[in-house]
Amino acid sequence: MKIAMIGSGYVGLVSAACFANIGNRVYCVDRDPKRIDNLENGQMPIYEPGLEALVRENTRQGTLSFHLASADVIDKVEIVFIAVGTPMGKDGAADLAAVYAVAREIGSHMSRPLIVVNKSTVPVGTGDQVRKIIAAELDRRGESLSFSMVSNPEFLKEGKAISDFGSPDRIVLGSDDPDALEVMGELYRPMVYRNPKERILRMSLRSAELTKYAANAMLATRISFINEMAQLCEAVGADINDVREGIGSDSRIGSSFLYPGAGYGGSCFPKDVEALRHTFEQHNLNAGILKAVEERNARQKQWAFGKIARHFGGVERDSTKLEGRHFALWGLSFKPDTDDVREAPSLVLIEQLLEVGATVSAYCPKGCEQTNFYLQNKSTLNATQLGRLRYVESAYQAAEAADALILLTEWREFLSPDWQRLKKLLKCPLLFDGRTQFSPRHLARMGFQYYAVGLPTA
Ligand SMILES: NC(=O)c1ccc[n+]([C@@H]2O[C@H](COP(=O)([O-])OP(=O)(O)OC[C@H]3O[C@@H](n4cnc5c(N)ncnc54)[C@H](O)[C@@H]3O)[C@@H](O)[C@H]2O)c1
Structure with a gap:
């Protein structure tokens, strides 16, 4: 398949290289000229085990190329992925400026039917908003091209991104268009061919968007929970590793993501928990658990x-x-x-x-x-x-x-x-x-x- 990946950061670059490596033609775009220059010369913007070799090999084979302007590639592809950053905005909500900018670019440059896939982590309803922006741009141009919206949140872990991409726990695809879901299922088939039914989860656009936040919030909650228990262990003279093993061996609880530490960080958990809390507040709901998770992490x-x-x-x-x-x-x-x-x-x-x-x-x-x-x-x-x-x-x-x-x-x-x-x-x-x-x-x-x-x- 022919794919454009807009945004060449951790998610965009890893996904682009992995899709190219299984035979797709991938056009990777980024607005940062230095990043594109470096990538064309085989220099990675990030450290991720295995990434450099994969990028170099696929660039050499001509299955992966790098571009500064999405306008140069959108009419060459059938699927456009949005994989730009969604950092924490001033009020804690996700800053969607980059996602909306890409939506406007897609609407202004598309010249054939497209599947638009959002891979960035975005609040519920963003896919609908992206659809409106693209439709408005097409209207402005007097074009009536069809396009489908898909939400395909990314779950890869930095440091293990390449193996996670090739062998994911699950792939979440959200859309109201069965044809688009069919095409996306085919794109991911090589990653799940041993057990496709259970590992590709199809749902609505909004459910897929929320699944990503709920997953990160759950993982952050486990970390803050074990850290809270750790504090009590220090006070009462118990050993958190014994307690951790004691509860983790219960198959209903499980042992992963139950390690105590000095607080979680990274580009995802802090901003995603905060953005999800913000979504609760927008709907006049109390995100009591999320607030406690954040508070514990700040203390940790x-x-x-x-x-x-x-x-x-x-x-x-x-x-x-x-x-x-x-x-x-x-x-x-x-x-x-x-x-x-x-x-x-x-x-x-x-x-x-x-x-x-x-x-x-x-x-x-x-x-x-x-x-x-x-x-x-x-x-x-x-x-x-x-x-x-x-x-x-x-x-x-x-x-x-x-x-x-x-x-x-x-x-x-x-x-x-x-x-x-x-x-x-x-x-x-x-x-x-x-x-x-x-x-x-x-x-x-x-x-x-x-x-x-x-x-x-x-
Ligand atoms: N990093 C992770 O481990 C991870 C995992 C899962 C999901 N996510 C989500 O994926 C999204 C991307 O995260 P990331 O870590 O790859 O971000 P990143 O900051 O590493 O990369 C984003 C890239 O997008 C580029 N960009 C921004 N606006 C652009 C535009 N208009 N046109 C072209 N390029 C543009 C930036 O220059 C940058 O290179 C975020 O929503 C993040 O929450 C990240």
Whole structure:
């Protein structure tokens, strides 16, 4: 099939490369000229395992190409995907300006019947709005071309995007047009050929739009729930990992997405939970659960600083005692195998430590560049404060002469550190673990004082 993918970010680029790789001809569009230039030269705008090879190979074979203007490609294709960003707007609602801009472009340039597929995460009713915008543009041009609207929300996980795309848990297709659903089912057939009936879920446009938000809200709820239990574990002397296994082994509950941590981040959960809460409010409904999920997450992002302030500053958490202290920080991206730091707990902690006069040596396999970009452009830190943060080349270099080590992202290379070496490098053997990934007994044997989310303090 011939496809245009408008928006070449995490979702657009991965989808485009994967569709091209199974024999479709995909025209990838982005309004950012630098991004298009780089992609034409095989340079990726994001880090995603396996993506670069896939893009290079399909570009070489001529099944994938990159374009700045959607006008150049819309009349060449039968399906147009919208995969642009829908960031959090000022009032918490999703900002749909980019989606609507693409709808106007489609209406102004289409010259044959089309299937318009929305892959961006959008509030219920957006598909209807996109349909109106395209129809209005066609009217303005005096054209009466037919087109169908499909909602096809994306569920891929950053860091595992390519394998998720090729082998999805499910594909959600929403439309009131059975022919469009048929074509879309055929497009996705290679991904589900072993069990197509159960993995392609067909529904209305609005149900599909809501399914995406409900899925992210459910996952965020599980994280905030286990984090709330973790806080109680710390207070009553229970171990969250035991509790987690105890409840996760119940098949009605299941064990995934039940790991305690220093708060969820990323480009999706925070903005999607907030946008869904906004939709409830627009309909005069109370989103009590979602509010609690967000509140817990905001508190959870304070976990590391709270423990550090208490350790060095006493019960009063006197943060002046942190001035001049030096901290090693492992992991900046919001999760492993991505360079994405949007809404990451690391940003909150770095800001807090630098504000109270501490210095930070940060190490992350992929997240340093994005962290630097965020802190330079979007934080309130001044140049002196930012001067107290340095990015280092290795995990052990970060630990040199640090008063404590803090772990915030569970990258593979942090799973089994050389404790003896760390002990020699650190000023004191002290670890704050925002992922609760080590054994407290082993750490005690190694001579470390160990704080972890949901564990009684050693
Ligand atoms: N990142 C994820 O893991 C993920 C997963 C599932 C769903 N989503 C959703 O998918 C959508 C896209 O997310 P993303 O992470 O890929 O965003 P992104 O910011 O990485 O990429 C969006 C791209 O769209 C381009 N763009 C914006 N307006 C454009 C226009 N008018 N014409 C052409 N290009 C335009 C931008 O330049 C950018 O490159 C969002 O709604 C997001 O919530 C993201």
